[in-house]
Amino acid sequence: xxxxxxxxxxxxxxxxxxxxxxxxxxxxxxAFTVDISGxxxxxxxxxxxxxxxxxADWGWHTIPASVPxxxxxxxxxxxxxxxxxxxxxxxxxxxxxxxEQAYDWLRQxxxxxxxxxxxxxxxxxxxxxxxxxGIRQTLDLYSGVIKSKYCLRGVPCEVVTACxxxxxxxxxxxxxxxxxxxxxxxxxFPYGSPxxxxxxxxxxxxxxxxxxxNLIRREMDSLRYAVRVDAPEAVxxxxxxHRIQVxxxxxxxxxxxxxxxxxxxxxxxxxxxxxxxxELERRVVQSLYLLxxxxxxxxxxxxxxxTCNSWYGKAHxxxxxxxxxxxxxxxxxxxLERSLPWYHAHLPEARANAARNGFCxxxxxxxxxxxxxxxPSPIAVLLVWQQPHILTLLDLIRRAKQEEAKPAFLQAHxxxxxETADFMADYAVKDERGMYHIExxxxxxxxxxxxRETRDPAFEAAYWKFGxxxxxRWAEEMGLTPPGQWRDVHERMAPPPLHEGLYIAHANAPDxxxxxxxxxxxxxxxxxxxxxxxxxxxxxxRTLKTVMEKWDYASLWGWxxxxxxxxxxxxxxxxxxxxxxxxxxxxxxxxxxxNNRQGNRSDLPLYLPGNGSLLxxxxxxxxxxxxxxxxxxxxxxxSGWRAKWEGILPxxxx
Numbered sequence: 328x329x330x331x332x333x334x335x336x337x338x339x340x341x342x343x344x345x346x347x348x349x350x351x352x353x354x355x356x357x358a359f360t361v362d363i364s365g366x367x368x369x370x371x372x373x374x375x376x377x378x379x380x381x382x383a384d385w386g387w388h389t390i391p392a393s394v395p396x397x398x399x400x401x402x403x404x405x406x407x408x409x410x411x412x413x414x415x416x417x418x419x420x421x422x423x424x425x426x427e428q429a430y431d432w433l434r435q436x437x438x439x440x441x442x443x444x445x446x447x448x449x450x451x452x453x454x455x456x457x458x459x460x461g462i463r464q465t466l467d468l469y470s471g472v473i474k475s476k477y478c479l480r481g482v483p484c485e486v487v488t489a490c491x492x493x494x495x496x497x498x499x500x501x502x503x504x505x506x507x508x509x510x511x512x513x514x515x516f517p518y519g520s521p522x523x524x525x526x527x528x529x530x531x532x533x534x535x536x537x538x539x540x541n542l543i544r545r546e547m548d549s550l551r552y553a554v555r556v557d558a559p560e561a562v563x564x565x566x567x568x569h570r571i572q573v574x575x576x577x578x579x580x581x582x583x584x585x586x587x588x589x590x591x592x593x594x595x596x597x598x599x600x601x602x603x604x605x606e607l608e609r610r611v612v613q614s615l616y617l618l619x620x621x622x623x624x625x626x627x628x629x630x631x632x633x634t635c636n637s638w639y640g641k642a643h644x645x646x647x648x649x650x651x652x653x654x655x656x657x658x659x660x661x662x663l664e665r666s667l668p669w670y671h672a673h674l675p676e677a678r679a680n681a682a683r684n685g686f687c688x689x690x691x692x693x694x695x696x697x698x699x700x701x702x703p704s705p706i707a708v709l710l711v712w713q714q715p716h717i718l719t720l721l722d723l724i725r726r727a728k729q730e731e732a733k734p735a736f737l738q739a740h741x742x743x744x745x746e747t748a749d750f751m752a753d754y755a756v757k758d759e760r761g762m763y764h765i766e767x768x769x770x771x772x773x774x775x776x777x778x779r780e781t782r783d784p785a786f787e788a789a790y791w792k793f794g795x796x797x798x799x800r801w802a803e804e805m806g807l808t809p810p811g812q813w814r815d816v817h818e819r820m821a822p823p824p825l826h827e828g829l830y831i832a833h834a835n836a837p838d839x840x841x842x843x844x845x846x847x848x849x850x851x852x853x854x855x856x857x858x859x860x861x862x863x864x865x866x867x868x869r870t871l872k873t874v875m876e877k878w879d880y881a882s883l884w885g886w887x888x889x890x891x892x893x894x895x896x897x898x899x900x901x902x903x904x905x906x907x908x909x910x911x912x913x914x915x916x917x918x919x920x921x922n923n924r925q926g927n928r929s930d931l932p933l934y935l936p937g938n939g940s941l942l943x944x945x946x947x948x949x950x951x952x953x954x955x956x957x958x959x960x961x962x963x964x965x966s967g968w969r970a971k972w973e974g975i976l977p978x979x980x981x
Contacts, residue, residue, distance in 0.1 A: 334469045337612040339920050341464040344369070344456045346376035347932065348920035350466045350473050351634055352490040352497070355623035355665065357383040358633035359445075359497050363462050365475030365486030366499065366512070368446035368454050377932040378524040381442045382633040382640070383495055384624040387697050388440035388519030389549040392432050401683075403429040404703055409768040409779065412756050416684040416768070419703035430703045437696040439629070439640025440519030440550055441526040445499070447486075449479070450509035466920075468616045479505060490620075514554065518547055521639040523930060603909060611945055613921025614938035615657070622650040622935055623662035626669040626697055632935050634922075641696050645713035645772075646936045649886045652720060653942035655727035656976045663724060670717055670743055673699035681750050688749030691717065709770040709778045711754070712787050715794025717747055722797045727976060737805050748798035751791055752812040755820065763816045765791065772849035773832050783834040785823035785850040786857075792820040793857050822861060823853045830862075830870045840873055845882035848874045848890070855894030858979045868898050875903075880912045885923040885937020888915045889944035893978070896947050908944055943978065950977030 339350060344363055351360045359381050362369040367379040391397040405426040406417035422430045447454060461483075464475040473488040484503035490496065503510055517526035518534045527533075534547035543554040621632025627647035631637040647666070654663040670691075676699040677689035692701035693710045701708060721740050728736055755763040764783050770776065771784030795817040802809040824834040830850040831839040839850070850870060854862040871894050891907035909915075913926035915937070923937030949972045 331469045334612055335467065337609045338468050339466045339613065341919065342462050344459070344462075345919065347924070348918045348922070349377050349379060349634075350464065350920055351617070351620055352466075352471055352473060352488055353620035353633055354490055354492050354495070355619060355621070355662065356385070356625050356633075357490065357495040358620055359488070359490060360634050361473060361475075361488055363459060363464050363475060363477065364447055364454070365464070365473055365488045365501075366446045367444045368448075369456055370444055370446060371453075378441075378526075378635040379444070380525055380633075380635050381444065381497075382439050382525060382635070383442060384439075384626050384628075384633070384697070386440050386442050386550065386552070387437040387640075388547060389437045390432075390435075390519070390521075391548055392428070392436075398436075399429040399432045401433065401701070401703075404433060405430075411684070411768065412766055414685070418684075418708040418768070419701070420705055420708050422703070422705075433700075434703045435521035435639050437549070437698065438519065438521040439525050439633075439636055440547070441517055441524060442545075442552065443554055444513075444515045444517070444526075445497070446513055446515075447479075447501075448511050448513045449505065451511075454479070466616075468612060471616070471620070479503065479510070484510075514543070514556070516543075516545055519550060521636070523636050525636045525640060603905075607905075607909060607945075610917050610921065610938075610941055613917070614923075614941055617921050617938055618650060618653075618935060618942070619659070619662060622939065623654070623659075623665060625665055627666055627695075628935065630931065630936060631933050634933055637931055638694060639696075641694050641702060643707075643713075644691050644693055644695065644716065645710060647713075648716040648720065649936035649943070650939045652723060653939055653946060655723040656946040656978065657942060658727075658974045660724045660727040663720060667721075667740065667743075669699075671740075674742065674746060676700055678746065681753075686750055687753045688751070689743075689746035690714065690750045690754075691747070706770055706774050709768055710772075710774075711765070711769055712772050712784075712790060714747065714751060714754075715790045715797075717743055718794040718797045722801075725801075733804075737801060741801065741805065744798050744801050748795055748813055749810070751795055751798075752810065752816045755791060755816045757819075761819055762821050763791075763819050764788075764821045771833055772852070773843065773847045775843050775846050776833065776836060780835050781833045783821045783824055785830055785832060786852040788821055789823050789853040789857050789859065789862075792817055795820075823850060825863070825866060828866055828869055829873055830866060840877060844877050845879040847884065847887055848878055851890050851894040854897055855890050855892075859897070864898065867894065871895060871898065871903075875907075880910070881914070881926070883912070883914055885914050885925060885934045886940035888937075889940035892944045893947050896944075904944075904948070908941070908948075946975050947978040949975045950980070 341348060341363055349360050349362055351358050353359065360377070360379050361367060362379060370379050389398065392399050401419060404419045405423045407420045409416050409418065419430070458480050459477050461478045463477065464473065466473045471489060475486045477484055482503060482505050484505065487500040489498045516536055517528045518530035519525065520527040534545070537544040541556050543556070545552050545554065621634060622628040627642040627644055628650050629637050629640050629642055630646055651663045654660055674689055677691050680692055680701055681688050681690035691713055693707035693713055694702040694704055721743060725733055725736055756766045757763050765787050767781055768778035769781050769784065770778045771781055772786050795813050799809045799813055799817060824831050826837045829840060830853065831837065832843060832850060836843065851874060853859050854867045888907055888910055892904040895904035895907060916924045918924055922933035925931040925934045
């Protein structure tokens with residue numbers, strides 16, 4: 328079986344409306360999500376599940392504020408004051424009475440805007456799900472082309488949908504006798520909105536659309552772009568259309584429309600495999616596609632990628648790791664490298680974010696738009712576990728590169744390493760015994776603790792040591808002397824806290840396993856996500872067992888199952904690792920499109936960090952497969968499991 332056949336046997340295939348599993352085409356920076364028509368015909372019908380959007384990582388919109396200049400800044404937000412080891416620090420955490428407008432505006436702006444809707448109409452009328460029958464829709468994961476066949480009011484139709492891999496261009500091919508009897512394509516445009524749809528269809532007076540030949544010019548407040556409707560220059564499989572034309576102050580989006588015949592190849596029969604191994608393989612293959620389409624863009628992605636808005640379409644930098652850390656291990660470092668210029672471009676904002684509270688270096692915020700400015704939030708402004716991520720992501724790319732390419736890569740990205748590590752070393756606080764700590768105020772990975780009482784959160788303390796170790800190695804490999812403060816903090820960082828033989832959430836949380844058995848069991852990341860050479864293996868084994876016995880699994884998030892898997896793998900328990908990765912529970916659901924859903928959360932119809940964490944865990948699975956199969960019966964070929972892989976780099980080893 329060749330690679331294309333292997334991929335194609337997991338092509339998503341829909342035979343009904345399936346509003347929870349719409350399919351998406353895209354190129355990492357631009358995406359178009361369709362219903363079973365192959366376009367966005369049933370837009371209103373699908374609002375109750377996954378919105379049908381056309382989003383780009385350049386398509387940010389800002390609603391003018393009713394203040395001079397039309398926008399608020401953080402200087403307009405009333406800050407919450409905290410004591411940090413005897414000095415005052417301030418954060419935009421609380422939505423104080425009288426300050427709601429500034430707080431909300433900065434939280435919601437800029438936001439990704441839905442750029443356009445393209446759907447079918449018949450004799451000028453809107454279509455509904457009842458008009459469609461005999462549905463057969465398939466996404467070819469290998470080529471990224473969606474083929475939709477159905478009968479529309481009894482008449483056969485076929486629509487082929489694709490996105491150019493390099494240019495923000497959509498291509499459609501529609502084949503039907505109805506083309507001569509009233510079937511048309513309607514392209515419509517909303518005003519921007521911070522909601523999940525990115526669309527406000529009731530604000531016609533706030534935006535303009537001008538048609539100039541085949542070019543549609545769009546303008547709304549801060550966002551200007553153009554849509555060109557053309558015939559593609561080449562076949563649909565290559566999705567090659569006229570090049571993007573950049574307009575003044577904006578971007579151009581092409582929708583190439585042509586109507587000809589197109590043949591569909593016969594499907595490939597899938598090999599007979601066990602149900603669980605087939606399911607894991609399906610999730611892996613579909614996740615590779617979804618992350619390349621949604622998360623491999625020019626800036627860190629939102630949780631829902633480019634499918635729809637989550638948290639106003641803003642990126643959560645602590646999730647960039649879960650979205651894309653797998654890429655260098657799977658031979659796709661280039662997908663992750665696309666976002667590195669964004670970090671370089673926004674070092675000034677990260678420096679200002681650190682300096683605001685008297686720290687040196689660059690402090691990476693959690694929740695950002697394309698401007699990289701920290702968003703007001705009851706949680707985001709006090710998270711720090713995103714800080715070492717850029718160090719780890721850069722190091723993963725370095726590991727994946729050929730030896731001759733490494734010196735230039737080290738030199739190019741040294742500013743990110745240096746300034747990120749400078750903040751980490753300055754942020755850690757030295758006690759009277761010479762040990763370094765992460766002190767309040769801080770909110771840990773497990774977002775259930777009072778920031779004024781949180782000290783030495785387990786994962787953050789371990790990650791601080793790990794990240795500074797990366798920075799020190801980079802300096803030494805470049806022939807530089809690492810700053811003494813880096814080495815001092817690295818060598819004297821407080822270890823993850825233990826209580827009664829178990830690793831706990833943070834040093835002041837002895838109630839971790841009696842009162843806070845929900846959200847992320849982040850202490851497991853110290854010896855799952857991280858190699859944890861200083862971790863007490865017996866204590867971590869007890870901690871994992873306790874989590875599995877007592878934790879509220881319904882409150883876990885999609886990427887937590889990968890953490891459980893990776894921790895079990897480091898402990899040599901392959902059977903538990905697989906059971907946790909494939910755990911049948913609310914937020915570990917992967918629908919037919921491949922998207923990881925978070926149960927019945929209407930604000931997260933898909934959750935791409937779950938998909939990315941799966942691929943990261945599978946890289947560790949590949950590295951440990953042979954060893955675990957020798958010690959764990961549930962991992963052996965005799966049990967029905969089999970594994971083949973090539974070119975996957977192992978995750979960080981112990």
